[in-house]
Amino acid sequence: QVQVVESGGGLVQAGGSLRLSCAASGPPFSRYTMAWFRQGPGKEREFVAGISWSVNSPAYADSVKGRFTLSRDNAKNTVYLQMNSLKPEDTAIYYCAIKGTQVVVTTTRDYGYWGQGTQVTVSS
Numbered sequence: 001q002v003q004v005v006e007s008g009g010g011l012v013q014a015g016g017s018l019r020l021s022c023a024a025s026g027p028p029f030s031r032y033t034m035a036w037f038r039q040g041p042g043k044e045r046e047f048v049a050g051i052s053w054s055v056n057s058p059a060y061a062d063s064v065k066g067r068f069t070l071s072r073d074n075a076k077n078t079v080y081l082q083m084n085s086l087k088p089e090d091t092a093i094y095y096c097a098i099k100g101t102q103v104v105v106t107t108t109r110d111y112g113y114w115g116q117g118t119q120v121t122v123s124s
Contacts, residue, residue, distance in 0.1 A: 002026035002113040006096045009118030012086055018120060020081040022096030024113075033099045034079045036070070037108060038092035038120075045095070047106035049081060059104045064090075086122045093117040 008020040022034060035050030049070040051058040058070040069082040083090065097111035 002098060004096050004098060004113050004115035006094065006115040006118040009094060009120045011121045011123065014086060014088055014122055014124050016086050016122070017082070017084045018086065020083065020094055020096075020118060020120075021078060022081075022115060023076065023078045024096075024098055025077065026113075031100065031102060033102055033104050034072070035097050035099070035104065035111065036079075036081050037095045037097055037111075038090075039095070039117075040089070040092040043092075045108050047108075048094070050104035050106075051079060052102040052104055054102050059106075061106070083120070086120075088122045088124045090120060091122050092120060094120050 003025045005023050012018055033052045036048040037045050038048050039045040047061050048064055049058055049060045051070050067085045072079045095117045096115040098113040099111045
């Protein structure tokens with residue numbers, strides 16, 4: 001059974017930084033894709049960044065390109081989302097998700113495993 005656990009959220013001022021972690025356990029992750037989504041107040045859940053386990057080339061939403069960096073630690077089955085130059089509009093619950101193929105997609109329905117989410121609040 002796959003388990004997904006996020007950590008690292010918090011409150012930060014605009015322009016600040018946070019790093020989120022997503023640790024996964026379960027079957028071997030060599031064929032998986034891991035991604036971050038977020039859901040702001042009154043908004044739909046949206047794709048932020050994702051990476052397949054076999055291709056070390058992350059994909060990013062346009063809204064976070066140049067500010068967020070996704071990286072992974074294969075030995076720990078963990079991905080990290082480094083968030084810099086944070087803006088109030090980045091305020092959301094951030095969710096880590098896993099899908100069982102190696103193609104990064106941006107639609108929530110393609111991801112079968114989700115963490116509980118971690119709150120990120122950026123004050124102006």
